[in-house]
Amino acid sequence: MKFAILVFPGSGCDIDMFHAVNTVLGNKAEYIWHTEANLDGYDAVLIPSGASYGDYLRPGALAQSSQAIESLKAFAATGKPVLGVGNGFQILAEAGLLPGAFLRNKGLKFRSGKTKLTVLNTESTFTSDYENGQEITIPFAHEFGNYYVDEKTAAELESTNRIVFTYADGNADGSTADIAGVLNETGNVLGMMPLPERAVEEIIGGTDGLPLFNSILKRWSENNVSQA
């Protein structure tokens, strides 16, 4: 399975993502610089965290001017998986591929560490290797982690099973409905603020992020076997 890692000026966690896919999972990931914008031949797109364009204007906002976003929209429309973590989630929301927007953390400070999440939907491309209701521990690092959707949208996300992860330890940054990760309507785009690529090896951050990547691989091989 071939992954593209979309890299913008200011992306900071692209190397972590590359390491997770190539070294830990033993698959193939390649960096795609945002002006190249050719996603042909890739099976999934990963949008890493960091601070694209210095977080100027709003986090993720200026990435919209990049050619890569048009290619990304076309890629997402084919139904192939797109995962945005941290700033990658903010880019997906700003590009309109996911609902909602981001506010400064409720406590106004940048925070980082590990957070507990509850897995709410194990049917998705990204979560089939988790147990329903499983509590997992995933690192995070953000100043604009305060995810906002209006009440109506939050209720809709909930009733359609699109809230995949919620914060299980207090939601200190103030996200609506404790949301930590959401899917798009068709279920092939996931955005999450915590950083699963930092939890793929016992020696650094635990391995609770591994099932996410394994779920993507599993779904892909199922689809490719059935097509053959």
Added chain:
Amino acid sequence: MTKVNVYVTLRESVVDPQGVATIEALQTMGYKEVENVRIGKLIELEVDGSVADIDARVKEMCEKLLVNKVIEDYRYEIGEVAGK
């Protein structure tokens, strides 16, 4: 040269964490009369004034990039700048 000021504020329905911290500071300092603080931003554009549909284009810029309507409201003023 035409100058455009775009004022961006968080929507009323959105809690403004900076505003909340600031009103607490003001009240601690004795300014008890302050009842609400909302913090926004001012974006100044200098635009070629010969463009015909400047109002429509500024609105488009706001909707497409400068403002995120999920959380923000905006208004703008268009004015001539002398001497440029």
